Amino acid sequence: MSNPTSASDPGAGAGREQMMSAMFAHLVMQHTNMALIFLGHAPNPQTGETAQDLDHARYFIDQLEMLEVKTKGNLDKQEEAILKQSLTSLRLAFVEAVNHPQAAPSPAAADAPAAPATDEQETPIAEPVLPGETTPPPAAETKSRKMFSKKYT
Numbered sequence: 001m002s003n004p005t006s007a008s009d010p011g012a013g014a015g016r017e018q019m020m021s022a023m024f025a026h027l028v029m030q031h032t033n034m035a036l037i038f039l040g041h042a043p044n045p046q047t048g049e050t051a052q053d054l055d056h057a058r059y060f061i062d063q064l065e066m067l068e069v070k071t072k073g074n075l076d077k078q079e080e081a082i083l084k085q086s087l088t089s090l091r092l093a094f095v096e097a098v099n100h101p102q103a104a105p106s107p108a109a110a111d112a113p114a115a116p117a118t119d120e121q122e123t124p125i126a127e128p129v130l131p132g133e134t135t136p137p138p139a140a141e142t143k144s145r146k147m148f149s150k151k152y153t
Helices: 004-008 012-038 054-070 077-099 107-111 139-144
Strands: none
Touching: 012 054, 012 077, 054 077
């Protein structure tokens, strides 16, 4: 049975393709952000603390590598670029984390006053420019975004 919307609107397929492309980019960015959290480059949204867990980081990087292999030849240039850029930066960050692991905070450090924030700690995670967008959101908007989860009842 054919879709009546696509029969009356030949552009409906293009809209669906754009939506699928945006969803793919979102999936890649979700996995990238999770890997960055486990690499200690971003705070855990639940605890607000930064910690390294290289096994979990490797898991998300491996999933992105699997996507790269399984989708080879089926992505448009923009999708391929987002995936390749994410993997490249995550691989470099992983090697850096392995060579320079973060030290676990000592109990004495927990009682000490917090150190002033550096630019590295303040850097928001970049969002990709999706089809139809011209620039990413401003940094202030990126910082104010909160992670959420949907609840299905």
